[in-house]
Structure formats: C-alpha cells, structure tokens
Amino acid sequence: MISVSHLTKLYGTFRAVDDLSFTVGAGEVVGLIGPNGAGKTSTLRSIVGIQAPSAGTITIGGRDIVKEPVEAKRQLAFMADEPQLFEYLTVMEHLRLTGRIYQVRDLEPKAAALIKELELGGKEKSLPSELSRGMKQKVAIACGLVHDPAALLFDEPLTGLDPLGIRHMKETIVSRGRAGAAVIVSSHLLHLVEEICTRVVIINRGTKVADGTVAELLAQAQMAGSNLEEVFLKVTAHES
Amino acid sequence: MFGTFLYLTVCGGRNRLRVRLRRLREPRYLIGFVVGAAYMYFAFFARAFHSSSARRPGGVPTPLAALARFGAMVPFVASVMLFGFAVIAWLWPGSRRPIEFTRSEVQFLFPAPLTRRQLLHYKLLRSQLALVFGSAIATLVLRPATLASSWTVLVGLWIVLIAIRLYSMGVSLTRASLGQAGAGRLVRRWLPIAIVIGAVAALGVTAGRDWARLSALSGPGDVADDLRRMWSVGIAGAILWPFAVLARLPLAASPSEFLGALPGAIAILALSYAWVLQADASFEEASADRAEKVAASKIAPRTAAARVMPTPFSLAATGRAELAIMWKNLISVGRFVSVRTLIRLLVIVFAVVSASRSGSRNGGLASLLATLCAVLIGMIVLIGAQMVRNDLRQDLARLTILKTWPIRGATLMRGELAAPAAILTAVVWLLIVAELTLIPYFSGQPGSIFGVVLDRLSYGAAAIMLAPALILVQLVVTNGIAVMFPAWIAIGSSRARGIDAMGQRLLMMAGLLVSLVLALLPAALVAGIVGFSIYWTTQIIPVVLPAAVAAAVVIAECWVAIELLGRVLDRTDVNSVEATE
Numbered sequence: 001m002i003s004v005s006h007l008t009k010l011y012g013t014f015r016a017v018d019d020l021s022f023t024v025g026a027g028e029v030v031g032l033i034g035p036n037g038a039g040k041t042s043t044l045r046s047i048v049g050i051q052a053p054s055a056g057t058i059t060i061g062g063r064d065i066v067k068e069p070v071e072a073k074r075q076l077a078f079m080a081d082e083p084q085l086f087e088y089l090t091v092m093e094h095l096r097l098t099g100r101i102y103q104v105r106d107l108e109p110k111a112a113a114l115i116k117e118l119e120l121g122g123k124e125k126s127l128p129s130e131l132s133r134g135m136k137q138k139v140a141i142a143c144g145l146v147h148d149p150a151a152l153l154f155d156e157p158l159t160g161l162d163p164l165g166i167r168h169m170k171e172t173i174v175s176r177g178r179a180g181a182a183v184i185v186s187s188h189l190l191h192l193v194e195e196i197c198t199r200v201v202i203i204n205r206g207t208k209v210a211d212g213t214v215a216e217l218l219a220q221a222q223m224a225g226s227n228l229e230e231v232f233l234k235v236t237a238h239e240s
Numbered sequence: 241m242f243g244t245f246l247y248l249t250v251c252g253g254r255n256r257l258r259v260r261l262r263r264l265r266e267p268r269y270l271i272g273f274v275v276g277a278a279y280m281y282f283a284f285f286a287r288a289f290h291s292s293s294a295r296r297p298g299g300v301p302t303p304l305a306a307l308a309r310f311g312a313m314v315p316f317v318a319s320v321m322l323f324g325f326a327v328i329a330w331l332w333p334g335s336r337r338p339i340e341f342t343r344s345e346v347q348f349l350f351p352a353p354l355t356r357r358q359l360l361h362y363k364l365l366r367s368q369l370a371l372v373f374g375s376a377i378a379t380l381v382l383r384p385a386t387l388a389s390s391w392t393v394l395v396g397l398w399i400v401l402i403a404i405r406l407y408s409m410g411v412s413l414t415r416a417s418l419g420q421a422g423a424g425r426l427v428r429r430w431l432p433i434a435i436v437i438g439a440v441a442a443l444g445v446t447a448g449r450d451w452a453r454l455s456a457l458s459g460p461g462d463v464a465d466d467l468r469r470m471w472s473v474g475i476a477g478a479i480l481w482p483f484a485v486l487a488r489l490p491l492a493a494s495p496s497e498f499l500g501a502l503p504g505a506i507a508i509l510a511l512s513y514a515w516v517l518q519a520d521a522s523f524e525e526a527s528a529d530r531a532e533k534v535a536a537s538k539i540a541p542r543t544a545a546a547r548v549m550p551t552p553f554s555l556a557a558t559g560r561a562e563l564a565i566m567w568k569n570l571i572s573v574g575r576f577v578s579v580r581t582l583i584r585l586l587v588i589v590f591a592v593v594s595a596s597r598s599g600s601r602n603g604g605l606a607s608l609l610a611t612l613c614a615v616l617i618g619m620i621v622l623i624g625a626q627m628v629r630n631d632l633r634q635d636l637a638r639l640t641i642l643k644t645w646p647i648r649g650a651t652l653m654r655g656e657l658a659a660p661a662a663i664l665t666a667v668v669w670l671l672i673v674a675e676l677t678l679i680p681y682f683s684g685q686p687g688s689i690f691g692v693v694l695d696r697l698s699y700g701a702a703a704i705m706l707a708p709a710l711i712l713v714q715l716v717v718t719n720g721i722a723v724m725f726p727a728w729i730a731i732g733s734s735r736a737r738g739i740d741a742m743g744q745r746l747l748m749m750a751g752l753l754v755s756l757v758l759a760l761l762p763a764a765l766v767a768g769i770v771g772f773s774i775y776w777t778t779q780i781i782p783v784v785l786p787a788a789v790a791a792a793v794v795i796a797e798c799w800v801a802i803e804l805l806g807r808v809l810d811r812t813d814v815n816s817v818e819a820t821e
Contacts (some may be wrong), residue, residue, distance in 0.1 A: 042439035047644075050639075050643040051814050051815060052813060054810065059556050067664065069810065070648060072646075076644065077644075078644045080641075082636050086572070090570060093551065093568075097564055097567070100556070100563075100567075101559045101561055101646070101647060102645075103557075105557055106557075136386045
C-alpha cells in the first residue's frame with residue numbers, strides 16, 4: 001500500500017533522508033523510529049506530500065504522491081504530533097469540512113461513530129479554544145479517520161492523551177491495521193511501538209539501519225530475550 | 241545580577257543581529273535588505289546629510305526647524321500630549337496590561353531565585369535598546385541642524401521614553417497592587433482614577449473660566465496660545481509642570497537650555513523609578529498569562545474572540561471542494577463579525593439615507609453620504625483585498641494540513657479566494673446601490689427624469705460588473721505573491737522585523753502595483769476597442785458593454801492565473817513557509 005523507494009530529502013546541502021526504502025502492506029502496522037534528527041518527520045512529510053522528495057519515489061496504493069498527488073492523498077490520512085485545527089470551526093464542522101474535501105457520502109453516521117469511539121460526545125459544538133490538547137488531538141484523528149483511509153500515518157499519536165485516551169488510541173491504531181489499512185506510527189515511545197507494531201523500521205541519520213519484526217530485529221542484533229529499546233540503542237549507537 | 245541581565249541582553253541582541261546578518265546570504269533577504277537600506281537612506285539619511293537647504297533662504301526647513309517657528313507653543317503642545325498619555329494610561333480600558341514578559345523569560349526567570357525588583361530591573365534594562373533605537377530614528381526624522389542639537393534631541397527623547405516606560409510600569413504595578421488590596425479595596429482602586437479625573441477637571445475649570453473669550457478667538461493657534469498662558473500658572477501650571485519639564489528636553493533650542501531642564505527631568509525619572517520599585521505587587525501570574533496569550537495570538541490571532549454561531553449555509557457531503565473551503569472561510573467571518581451587528585448597521589444606514597432623501601433636495605446630508613459611499617467604494621475596491629486577509633494568506637499557517645488534502649492547488653486557491661471576494665463584492669454592491677439612490681438628491685442636474693435614471697442605471701450596472709472583477713484581481717495578485725514568495729509574507733499576526741523585512745514589504749507593494757497594471761491593461765484595451773466600435777457605429781458613448789467586457793477579461797485572466805498559481809502551490813515546500821521569522 002505504501003512504498004518508499006530510494007527516498008532522499010535535502011535541505012540545502014544537509015541530507016535529512018538518504019536513499020531510504022521500505023514498504024508497508026495492507027494490514028501492517030509499521031513503527032518508524034529513530035533518534036532526534038534521524039529524518040522521521042521528513043520521511044513522513046514526504047510520504048503524505050507535504051514536502052517534495054529531492055530524489056526517489058513514493059507511492060500510495062500504486063499512485064505516485066508527486067505525479068498523482070490528488071489520487072494518492074485521497075487514500076491517506078496524516079495525524080501530526082501537533083494538532084492544527086481551524087480555530088473558528090467546531091468539532092462537527094471540522095468533520096463536515098473534511099468529509100466534503102474527501103467526498104465522504106455517508107458522513108453523518110461515520111462522524112457520529114467516530115465521535116463516540118474517540119469520546120468526543122458533547123463536544124460537537126465546541127471550538128478548539130474550548131478543548132484540551134488531548135481533545136484537539138482526538139479531533140484531528142477523527143478528521144483523519146472519517147474517510148476510511150487505506151493508509152494512515154501517525155506522528156507521536158499519544159502526545160497529550162490521558163491514560164484512558166492512550167489505551168483507546170492504541171486500540172484505534174491496531175483495529176485500523178486489522179481492518180486492512182497500512183499504518184505507519186512514528187514515535188519515541190518504544191514500548192508503544194513494540195506493543196502495537198507488526199514491523200519496525202529504524203532510521204538513523206536519514207538511512208535505514210534496521211527493518212523487520214521485533215523478533216527478527218532481536219535475532220539480527222543477537223539480543224534474544226532483550227527488548228526493542230536495547231536493540232534501538234545498540235543499532236543507533238553503532239551507526240552514530 | 242545586573243551583570244547577568246546585561247549578559248542576557250547583550251547576547252540576545254548580538255545573536256539576533258548575527259541571525260539577521262546570516263540570513264542575508266539568502267537572495268530574498270539580501271534583496272530586501274538592499275531595498276530597505278536604500279529606502280532608509282533616501283528617506284532619512286540623505287535628507288539629513290543635505291539639510292543645508294534648511295538654512296538657505298527659501299530652502300525647505302527641516303521638521304525641527306519648522307517646529308521651532310512655533311516657538312513656545314511646541315513644548316506646550318508636547319507637554320499636553322504627555323499629560324494626555326498619562327491620563328489615558330489610567331482611564332483607557334485597553335491600556336490595562338500587565339508588564340510584558342516573553343514565554344522564555346517566564347520559563348527561565350520566574351522560577352529563578354530572583355526578586356521582583358530584580359525582574360523589574362531586567363525589564364527596564366531590556367527595553368533600553370529599543371528606546372535608544374526609537375530615539376535615534378526620531379532624531380533622524382527631525383533632522384537637527386547641528387551635531388550638538390542632534391545630541392540634545394537624541395538624549396532628550398531617550399529620557400522622555402524612559403519616563404513613559406517607567407510610568408507605564410508604575411501604572412501597571414499600582415493597578416495590580418490595588419487589585420490585590422484587602423480592606424478598602426474599592427476605595428483604593430478608584431483613588432488614582434479620581435486623582436487623574438481631578439487633574440483633568442482642574443485644567444477644564446481653568447479653561448472654563450475664560451470660555452467666552454476662548455470661544456471668540458479666531459483660530460486654533462490663538463486658542464492654543466491662550467490655553468498655554470492659562471495653564472502655565474496656578475494649579476494647572478503645577479499639574480502640567482512635570483510634563484513640561486520632560487517636553488522641554490528634546491525641544492531645547494540650545495545645549496544650555498537642555499542642561500537647564502535636565503535636573504528637573506532627572507528628578508522626575510528618579511521619582512518614577514522609586515514609585516515603580518515601591519509598588520509591592522505580584523505581577524508574575526498576570527505577566528505569565530499575558531505571555532501565553534501573546535504567543536498564542538501569533539499562531540491563532542483571534543481565538544479568544546471566536547464564538548459558536550450558525551453556519552452561513554449547510555454543506556452537502558459531496559460536491560466541489562471550493563465550496564467547502566468558502567464555507568469554512570465564511571464561518572470564520574461570521575464567528576468574528578456579528579450578523580446582528582451588521583443588520584443593525586444596515587438599518588441605521590438606510591434610516592439615515594431615507595432621512596436625507598426627505599430632508600435634503602440639493603445637497604447637505606445626502607451629498608455627504610454620497611461622498612462617503614464613493615470613498616468607501618474606492619477604498620474597498622482598491623485596498624479591501626489587502627485588508628481582508630481571510631484567505632490563503634491566513635491559511636498558509638496551516639499549510640501542513642492543506643497539503644494533505646486530496647485537491648489541486650488551483651482548487652484550493654479558488655476556494656480560499658471565494659469568501660473574501662464574495663464578502664467584499666457584497667459590501668461594494670450595497671454601497672453602489674446606496675450611491676445610486678443618493679446621487680440625484682444633490683446633483684440637481686437638468687434633463688428629463690428618464691435620462692437621469694437611465695444614466696444612473698448604466699453607470700451603476702457598469703460599476704456593479706467591474707467591482708467584483710477588480711476585487712478578484714487584487715485577491716489573486718496578493719495571494720499569488722503569497723504563493724510565489726511564501727517566506728516574504730506575514731502569516732497570522734506575526735510580522736518579520738528588520739531592514740530586510742521592510743525592504744521585502746516595499747518590494748511586495750511595488751510588485752502588487754505592477755501586477756495590477758499588467759492585469760488591467762489587456763482588459764482596458766479590449767474594453768476600449770469595444771467601446772470605440774460601438775461609438776463609431778452608433779455615436780453613443782457606451783458604458784455597460786465595455787464594462788462587461790473588461791470584467792470578463794479580468795475574470796478570465798484571474799482564472800488562468802489561479803490555474804498557474806495552483807501549480808506553484810502544488811510544488812510549494814512547507815519548509816519555505818515555516819522558515820519565516
């Protein structure tokens with residue numbers, strides 16, 4: 001569903017992402033992890049078409065994000081770490097706007113289900129200024145899910161959520177994966193990645209340094225019985 | 241601790257300068273700097289260096305020399321203005337602000353082991369660079385004739401600005417202190433305001449005693465001269481004395497006059513300083529809240545004012561995306577402008593127009609209103625697009641979201657432009673109708689009623705057709721500049737600073753004017769050909785058809801421009817927008 005092939009992103013002469021390739025199939029939940037400045041955000045932004053790759057190709061459901069951006073983006077949802085809402089639209093109006101942009105025909109029942117699932121009930125007519133940060137995050141996620149995207153990208157999805165919200169968010173991500181969506185989760189919370197991801201891609205200094213299931217990574221690193229955190233520290237320390 | 245604050249201030253200033261110098265490596269900032277520097281040179285320095293003309297007979301005097309011609313009147317007016325500022329600081333609701341700290345200052349300095357007095361010293365120290373810079377710019381504008389008078393103006397202005405700064409801090413702290421007071425809180429809170437009102441009343445009573453003579457004087461100059469005479473003695477003189485002492489400093493005619501006024505000014509500064517330090521008020525919480533609000537306003541400038549209201553129309557689940565974006569932007573306007581207020585305004589305008597129709601035949605109020613309508617129409621058509629920023633310029637702050645939407649850049653642009661275009665057009669159309677209604681009631685032109693009505697309808701129809709095209713072309717140009725040079729425009733309420741930013745703004749304005757001329761030339765040409773052809777064949781000067789043709793050409797140009805700009809928007813990197821200061 002998501003294919004990243006030889007992606008390179010340059011900022012001037014700085015190489016933020018360097019010849020990165022990986023794929024995410026339908027039903028897979030892939031954790032994209034790496035130290036600060038590793039190139040995770042640049043990778044995510046390139047995948048969702050926010051910024052153009054300097055080299056390489058990215059396809060979503062077979063559609064090139066550069067050559068066919070509209071068709072590719074129609075299948076995508078990106079949940080940024082910092083929810084950016086329109087300060088003058090209510091929660092329900094955010095969903096209506098998103099529904100129209102993505103041409104969602106049966107919006108009302110879907111919106112109602114999402115509001116219930118994300119515990120936004122009673123907040124439909126609230127403006128973002130009346131919501132907590134966690135609530136804003138939920139609104140952004142509801143907007144991302146309302147068009148049933150085939151590919152989902154979460155950037156630090158647990159930021160600002162309370163323990164119950166964290167549990168529900170994890171359930172949402174896993175259930176979307178089980179429903180057949182291709183999911184990428186970028187996070188520094190390695191226990192979250194270990195818990196919900198079916199595969200992990202570790203990048204460091206813009207290049208891929210490990211790719212596989214947690215069990216495969218442990219085996220590759222010859223750290224059987226250890227955990228993802230140990231592997232991550234070993235791999236990124238070795239590379240840097 | 242003073243050394244620490246000095247270190248923080250110097251390092252901050254030095255690094256800011258370094259950043260601004262470093263960014264000159266980028267052509268967009270370098271070009272902006274060159275243009276800004278050239279403007280500064282020609283606007284201030286070139287005149288200052290060539291101010292000898294002021295001393296030549298018949299030469300254009302410098303602003304300071306021109307002020308000097310009014311003699312003692314200038315210090316008097318300046319002292320009254322300073323008094324006015326002092327009064328407003330207490331009475332004007334908008335001036336009730338706590339002492340401003342940035343978010344980083346709140347995070348680093350408030351939890352630090354510093355006393356309130358030390359924090360106040362820091363704020364005073366921190367503000368000095370801006371005060372000196374402001375004084376220097378004002379000195380350049382005033383262009384003193386000699387080096388000695390340049391110094392007295394510079395130092396005098398600086399002292400006045402320090403006094404204003406200290407006074408503002410004192411008012412802010414005293415307010416906070418009175419707000420925290422326990423017993424007798426109400427009395428104590430209103431005491432300073434009562435004193436201020438008393439001072440104003442004293443000046444008013446002094447002037448009121450000679451009201452008959454004042455009202456009989458011929459011009460404002462004579463009135464001001466008489467007021468100066470009355471307010472320089474007695475209680476009024478005592479009230480205005482501190483302000484007069486301060487005002488005399490930058491306007492001193494000679495160094496000796498400056499030195500004569502200096503002890504009094506320093507005494508006022510010392511008293512203000514003592515007042516600030518003795519006000520034992522906890523300002524931290526209010527200042528921290530203020531820092532958060534200021535920071536938030538740079539991202540979402542109007543969040544606090546937003547309120548939930550009905551949407552302009554219900555949005556269908558499917559259809560053109562442009563309509564959804566227009567719907568969103570119309571909601572934004574509705575949330576900040578009350579429809580009820582607009583209706584009330586409209587009722588009042590129509591009532592006044594109706595009254596003028598019945599009460600005036602050959603001018604008077606109708607003439608005034610018609611002129612007002614014409615001015616408003618001109619203003620909205622010519623600068624409305626720059627003022628109403630409820631379009632892509634506002635939403636560029638959310639480009640991260642917009643870029644994930646599955647729509648073409650051109651679609652996004654059309655949607656973003658639709659709301660401001662519709663709003664401005666609706667307002668202009670209303671004004672045109674009002675104008676058409678008012679014109680015959682003061683024009684008094686001869687001829688048949690039929691001819692007048694037909695003329696009015698023709699010009700009205702032409703104006704109604706041209707207005708949306710002119711508004712749209714400006715919206716396209718201003719938003720087009722935002723798309724082409726995203727790092728050059730102000731997003732939200734943030735404004736880039738520095739000579740390079742000023743130069744960028746000047747270039748943008750020039751670019752806007754050139755683009756407008758280029759966009760309107762083909763329309764004018766085609767409309768001219770059509771109009772001339774009709775006149776050639778019928779001997780009638782046409783108005784409506786050429787206007788319709790011109791509007792159609794402009795709208796077609798806008799459509800093509802939006803398509804092209806949409807492609808640029810599709811390629812726009814979010815980082816190019818986020819890179820703004």
